[in-house]
Amino acid sequence: MKFRIDRDTLADAVAWTARSLPVRPSVPVLAGLLIEADHEGLTLSGFDYETSTRATLPAEVSADGRALVSGKLLSEIVKSLPAQPVDVALEDTRVSVVCGRARFHLQTMPVEEYPRLPQMPTSTGAVKADAFVTAVQQAGAAAGRDEMLPLLTGVRLELAGATISLMATDRFRASLRDVEWFPEDGEISAQALVPARVLSETARSFAGGSDISIAVSVGDVGDGLIGFEGTVGNGTRRTTTRLLEGDFPRVRQLFQTQPETVAYVSTQHLVDAVKRVALVAERNTPVRLTFSAENGLLLEAGTGNEAQASESIEAAVTGPDIEIGFNPSYLLEGLSVMGEPVVHLAFTQHTKPAAISGVGEVGADPDGAFRYLIMPVRLQT
Incomplete structure (x- = not known):
């Protein structure tokens, strides 16, 4: 050689x-x-x-x-x-x-x-590289990191017709992202639970490329595998990984509730405010958010004799006022993968999950491309 x-x-x-x-x-x-x-x-x-x-x-x-x-x-x-x-x-x-x-x-x-590498499953379809990279980054924000619960460390891919839906949850938040793709069979219906770490690293490696070929095992050829292949620079890259097994939670159903309160806030202003207020929040303590049609959004952290912080920012709020608490890290991880300038927040009750989506402007309806659900944290009275 x-x-x-x-x-x-x-x-x-x-x-x-x-x-x-x-x-x-x-x-x-x-x-x-x-x-x-x-x-x-x-x-x-x-x-x-x-x-x-x-x-x-x-x-x-x-x-x-x-x-x-x-x-x-x-x-x-x-x-x-x-x-x-x-x-x-x-x-x-x-x-x-x-x-x-x-x-x-x-x-x-x-x-x-050296062991023989697994056979690449037959190509199922192709997706635009940059769109897939963004979708994986967004969906993966809610994937679990506890190896004691391997089922929740994966991202579920649902391939149905011309759409791939990516879902993840760690029980405290959930994500749902739809992306267009080009299947070999327009009637395809398949699912795959892919380890989130492998999927994230694989997607990033194709950034800046053209199309990524996705191959999900069907039948006895490459059973239990998913493969990704694409051109990077003047060469090609291929990854296969074994799928996770188990009954994944029904994430999609969590996003189907009708909100009572809706708020629009500048994504960057909200991120900056949460980071500042969370400086006084001890580990595992929430940041309190109060949404009001009259006063906008008030963020608070710290109680009693501890350090305290508060900050008000503009927000367009419709519906009843609501006071709710979130783990600041979980909130920031969801906001950090929003690509739009305005964040749309939808609430039912202060004890129920809140749905967060990015939109282009105040008043716009979420297009459903990326949705992030976050469980509230009980607030001390």
Whole structure:
């Protein structure tokens, strides 16, 4: 194996592929990054038995071959190299990496012991990369982080016709985001529960690309897998991951209640005010929000002899006045992924979840593209 490649192209692909490698591999070879060179170019692969990554990129290949080396070490080496072409060659049981006057030799691992990467399921359809990246970022804001509840650490994808719905919940908040896509079968109806961390990292890696091909396993081909493939720069990237199992909560039904009070607030003003007021809120204590048609929005935090803060901002409120408390971190995480200048807040009661959506202007109806539901926190009287 022997090839030459642009340093930046190699560094970016190695860093992305190595990101999926396990920190504590169950077998030593899983810490390895598989390098394969042939007449079609260069392929880099990583696998931990759950998630696989594969990057294909152009290279000047002068000798075919394959080798397995430490992915973490190769990533650290390549990103430190000078901005010059990189020459990589397999020499007996070592791989040499030469760039300018820098020269490294890496010990290889037994490539014959490396597990076979899972087969990519048949393509189900395609979605615009930037739209999908935004949708994943928004839906993932409500995904759980408690590994003791693995079902809630996923994002549910519902593929129905020309729409993909992404949903997540950690029991304290929920998200729902619809995005248009282009299915191979217009009558498709499929579901997949994807680990949120893998989905987020995969989506970000396609930012700035064109289309992402999505492949959900149906039948016995790649059963229990989902795959994503797209072009990044002058190469392609492919990820497969095993789906989570279990009955996901019925998130969509949570967004179907009719509100009694509706408020419109500047997204940036609300974010800034929550950050300031929350400075005096102790851990796990809420920020109190009082919405009034006459006085707009009042934010308060801190009680009794503790530090206290309050701030008033403009808000257009219709319906009965309402006083409600939220975990400031959960509120800010939802607001941070709103792309619109105005946030629409809908309330039923102070003990019921509030629905938050971004809109273009005061008075506009939420278009339903992204909705964020947050449970209130009991306020001390």
